[in-house]
Amino acid sequence: xxxxxxxxxxxxxxxxxxxxxxxxxxxxxxxxxxxxxxxxxxxxxxxxxxxxxxxxxxxxxxxxxxxxxxxxxxxxxxxxxxxxxxxxxxxxxxxxxxxxxxxxxxxxxxxxxxxxxxxxxxxxxxxxxxxxxxxxxxxxxxxxxxxxxxxxxxxxxxxxxxxxxxxxxxxxxxxxxxxxxxxxxxxxxxxxxxxxxxxxxxxxxxxxxxxxxxxxxxxxxxxxxxxxxxxxxxxxxxxxxxxxxxxxxxxxxxxxxxxxxxxxxxxxxxxxxxxxx
Amino acid sequence: xxxxxxxxxxxxxxxxxxxxxxxxxxxxxxxxxxxxxxxxxxxxxxxxxxxxxxxxxxxxxxxxxxxxxxxxxxxxxxxxxxxxxxxxxxxxxxxxxxxxxxxxxxxxxxxxxxxxxxxxxxxxxxxxxxxxxxxxxxxxxxxxxxxxxxxxxxxxxxxxxxxxxxxxxxxxxxxxxx
Amino acid sequence: xxxxxxxxxxxxxxxxxxxxxxxxxxxxxxxxxxxxxxxxxxxxxxxxxxxxxxxxxxxxxxxxxxxxxxxxxxxxxxxxxxxxxxxxxxxxxxxxxxxxxxxxxxxxxxxxxxxxxxxxxxxxxxxxxxxxxxxxxxxxxxxxxxxxxxxxxxxxxxxxxxxxxxxxxxxxxxxxxxxxxxxxxxxxxxxxxxxxxxxxxxxxxxxxxxxxxxxxxxxxxxxxxxxxxxxxxxxxxxxxxxxxxxxxxxxxxxxxxxxxxxxxxxxxxxxxxxxxxxxxxxxxxxxxxxxxx
Numbered sequence: 001x002x003x004x005x006x007x008x009x010x011x012x013x014x015x016x017x018x019x020x021x022x023x024x025x026x027x028x029x030x031x032x033x034x035x036x037x038x039x040x041x042x043x044x045x046x047x048x049x050x051x052x053x054x055x056x057x058x059x060x061x062x063x064x065x066x067x068x069x070x071x072x073x074x075x076x077x078x079x080x081x082x083x084x085x086x087x088x089x090x091x092x093x094x095x096x097x098x099x100x101x102x103x104x105x106x107x108x109x110x111x112x113x114x115x116x117x118x119x120x121x122x123x124x125x126x127x128x129x130x131x132x133x134x135x136x137x138x139x140x141x142x143x144x145x146x147x148x149x150x151x152x153x154x155x156x157x158x159x160x161x162x163x164x165x166x167x168x169x170x171x172x173x174x175x176x177x178x179x180x181x182x183x184x185x186x187x188x189x190x191x192x193x194x195x196x197x198x199x200x201x202x203x204x205x206x207x208x209x210x211x212x213x214x215x216x217x218x219x220x221x222x223x224x225x226x227x228x229x230x231x232x233x234x235x236x237x238x239x240x241x242x243x244x245x246x247x248x249x250x251x252x253x254x255x256x257x258x259x260x261x262x263x264x265x266x267x268x269x270x271x272x273x274x275x276x277x
Numbered sequence: 278x279x280x281x282x283x284x285x286x287x288x289x290x291x292x293x294x295x296x297x298x299x300x301x302x303x304x305x306x307x308x309x310x311x312x313x314x315x316x317x318x319x320x321x322x323x324x325x326x327x328x329x330x331x332x333x334x335x336x337x338x339x340x341x342x343x344x345x346x347x348x349x350x351x352x353x354x355x356x357x358x359x360x361x362x363x364x365x366x367x368x369x370x371x372x373x374x375x376x377x378x379x380x381x382x383x384x385x386x387x388x389x390x391x392x393x394x395x396x397x398x399x400x401x402x403x404x405x406x407x408x409x410x411x412x413x414x415x416x417x418x419x420x421x422x423x424x425x426x427x428x429x430x431x432x433x434x435x436x437x438x439x440x441x442x443x444x445x446x447x448x449x450x451x452x453x454x455x
Numbered sequence: 456x457x458x459x460x461x462x463x464x465x466x467x468x469x470x471x472x473x474x475x476x477x478x479x480x481x482x483x484x485x486x487x488x489x490x491x492x493x494x495x496x497x498x499x500x501x502x503x504x505x506x507x508x509x510x511x512x513x514x515x516x517x518x519x520x521x522x523x524x525x526x527x528x529x530x531x532x533x534x535x536x537x538x539x540x541x542x543x544x545x546x547x548x549x550x551x552x553x554x555x556x557x558x559x560x561x562x563x564x565x566x567x568x569x570x571x572x573x574x575x576x577x578x579x580x581x582x583x584x585x586x587x588x589x590x591x592x593x594x595x596x597x598x599x600x601x602x603x604x605x606x607x608x609x610x611x612x613x614x615x616x617x618x619x620x621x622x623x624x625x626x627x628x629x630x631x632x633x634x635x636x637x638x639x640x641x642x643x644x645x646x647x648x649x650x651x652x653x654x655x656x657x658x659x660x661x662x663x664x665x666x667x668x669x670x671x672x673x674x675x676x677x678x679x680x681x682x683x684x685x686x687x688x689x690x691x692x693x694x695x696x697x698x699x700x701x702x703x704x705x706x707x708x709x710x711x712x713x714x715x716x717x718x719x720x721x722x723x724x725x726x727x728x729x730x731x732x733x734x735x736x737x738x739x740x741x742x743x744x745x746x747x748x
Contacts, residue, residue: 017316021408022397024316025416031309032349042308052311053325059303062329066336066586068571069297086565093546093557152540153606156506157561158533228644268526297585403611 006030006037015044078171091165091171105138105176114185119245122234129230131184132198133223135176135204140219142168143210159272165210169203194249201252202226204259211266284348292340301331317412317427318360323367327360333442334359357417361364362428399449407442410435459519459613459644460644461505462486466514467668468500475500479514487640489659489676490648491730496665498648499541505646506616507536518614532614534563541618543599545591547602549600551578558606559586577605580635582628596623597660604632611639617647633658641733652727656680662726664733671733676726683724683732685715694719699731 006014006027011017014027031038045052071089072078078088112130113124143165145151178201184193202222209218281292282298284305290298307328314324334355335341342351400408413424414435418425427431456730461483468476476497487736489499503509504516507523538707545554555574564570565704567575570736580585581601586594591602615636636658637646649655655662655676662679664672672679693700697710710719711728 015312020401021412022400025412031313032353033347036311038306038349041312042305045308045312052315053321053328055307055311058307058325058329059300062303063296063300064571065329065333066299067550067552068567069550069556084565085567086560088559090560141298144361151544151602152508153538153543153558154561156508156533156536156538157558158530158563159561160530166354203293207351294589295585296587 004030005034006040011037011040011044073257074175083167084085087167090159091167094168094172102175105134106179109134109180109183119274124232125234128195129182129227131180131195132202134171135199136181136222137174137219138176139169139203140206140215142172142208143218144214162264162267165207165270169207173203186243197249197252197256198226201255201259204256204263208259208262208266211263211269283346285342288335288339288342288348291336294366301330302335305331306352309349310352312361313353314356317357317417320366323360323363326363327440330359330363331356341445354418357419358423361419361423365426365428396446399446402449403442403445406436406443407445410438411442414439457475458484458640460517461519461614461644461646462515462517464510464515466516468497468504468509469512470598474668476511478502479668479670480669481663481673482563483642483644483646485640485642485644486661487636487647488643488661488663488665489655490646490665491650491652492648492665495667497668498665500668501665502618502646502648503540504537504614505614507532508540534590535613535614537609537612537674539603539607539617539620543603545599545602547592549591550588551583551591551598551605554591554602555606555609561611564609573609574598577608580743581605581607582631597625597628600624601628608635611643613643615643615645617645619649621649622645629654651689651723652730656726658729664730666734679733680724680726681727681729683711683729685721686713687711687722687724688716688718688719688733689722693716693726729747 010019010023010027014024019027031041031210046055064230072092075088075092078091108130112127115126117123140251180199184195202219203221206215206218209215209221282301284302287302287305291302310331311324313330314327315321318324331352335352342348394414400411403411409428410424413419413427414421419427420436421432425435428435458591461481463479463481466476466479466481477503482740490501492498500509504511505518507518507529509590510524511646511741516523518532520531523529523532551559552574556570559570559574564573574586575584578587581604583605584599584600585597591599594602600620601617602705604617607617635697636647639645639677647654649660653681658675661674662672663670664674688710689703690700690710691707693708693711697712698712700708703709705740709722709728713732
């Protein structure tokens, strides 16, 4: 088999498509196992007048297809929501959007919702303890240095830190809030929404605190304080409705407003290494 | 001893995400693959897209080649199926079996019978449509469904033409050389 | 055209009780400046300060005429800055291309075509153009250093700060690195820190020696090397009169001392000799050069 090769004439007829089916079939069978003849065919391909395809252009497209990172589902969602492509990519890259994280959050919420649906007052307290801190924990993880291994080169880029953090916060809330709302519907009574303002308040506190300490530490501190408060309240009054009182809700609103103002005032602290690093 | 890396080595390197090896593979095979595809479809853009799809597929599953047979045959299998995919998604296309209409001239007939004997002659006497089906199914190894997509005819036509082509060939071969 | 420059006036930095830098006065111009010093000397702190990653505790910093304490000017500096930190953690699942592309996004390269071309250009500069699609976590240490260098080179910045760029990089790649930096240093200010005196000798025109947060020497490499002239000699045994002496690869001993001596077999002084004379660090046995005399 290796002794026989396509002669120049046959090669030309093959490349120019002036041969017959039988000739072509024979040539093609041969080419499948003969590297030198394939090379000759390839060489001929670049010489014939009306070139088959623009090989260089196709290579560029092929290389782009495998090398350039493809947008994730979340990134495409953000683009669809109106965010410019570079922004969508920056937001989507954050750790909080990794599937492992989201699965963990979903597990916690499921547990809390089940507890609320099964038990009664106890279950509702449990849900109230967990639901408000989920958003601030997720927000914190979206830009915390511990979760973000590439901090140092990111730190010294011109991209506005404030914009990035706010974008990520909004994106994460857009993900987390509907999920928590959905679970909240399982909870009996009007307390299903009593957690919303506290949640907003805690997010704002974490944002403000992140101008002093690590966001994740702030979120953990806030969560611990809230859990302790809920435990005390539950032991004392026994009725979750106390959280619904206008005073309490207004208090959380004020907390949110004050914290957010502090965050905006101190925003220039966001882009420098802190001693805790 | 050939100092250039063999195709199998290149595939291993591609599995390790070596862009240089990938490029070499492209430079070695895109040429003949494109020419062979162009003999089944005269739309250059479709051929270009099919070549791109082929190499992207190779990048994504370089270990898809099990080492049985030639790499060239494996590549062709991917390429022709990618072409069929592309043709399917373009409804308004005139993808044509390029030289279905070329009937060999008298001198070539003699040449055919000398070089390819009875089979070559018998094939030459088939109608273009039947030749197209033989090439797609018998030579390129496509299924009836894939051949139908490639040739823009219903699957039933493919099966009918194949049946008739085989019948003709059997008859012609039984007849003996003329 | 105003020449690019960085200036530090009486700059200090403390972390709690530790004083990492004190009384630093520097003026940097285009060219390659090497930062030498033992661990804990304050090299990384100084580089972070120059890269606007840290504010000084006291003193004044001006990069390209801009003040990093002013947020708007800090952003202006960062637009013209490339920084390779000592350690970079890479996000999971990122390929080299994806990571450099991500940093390019943060550096305001919003047009995909131009950005991708620039990513390929810098990957090519560090010799990783064929490995752009390899996951960083699957790369060797030296390859990862090169990825972190590539992102610093984006945009050919007027200010390039590199923290130990040659550590873990093989000799072949070091040569390429030297060529790349030399080219950039025609118009850019390049500051790099290293433990290897031979990198400074081969690449830098200027050297700053840091010791316990203070500048011990700041000037041309040749001048520093010259300080060891006549003060380096070879002997068959370590000389007790020497400040430092060590065994070279041939079995003879290289000695350096503060006084110029006449009655000894002199050797051509290297930058490392001068550095040791200055009191910096201890000689690395494997880098000790044997100079045939």
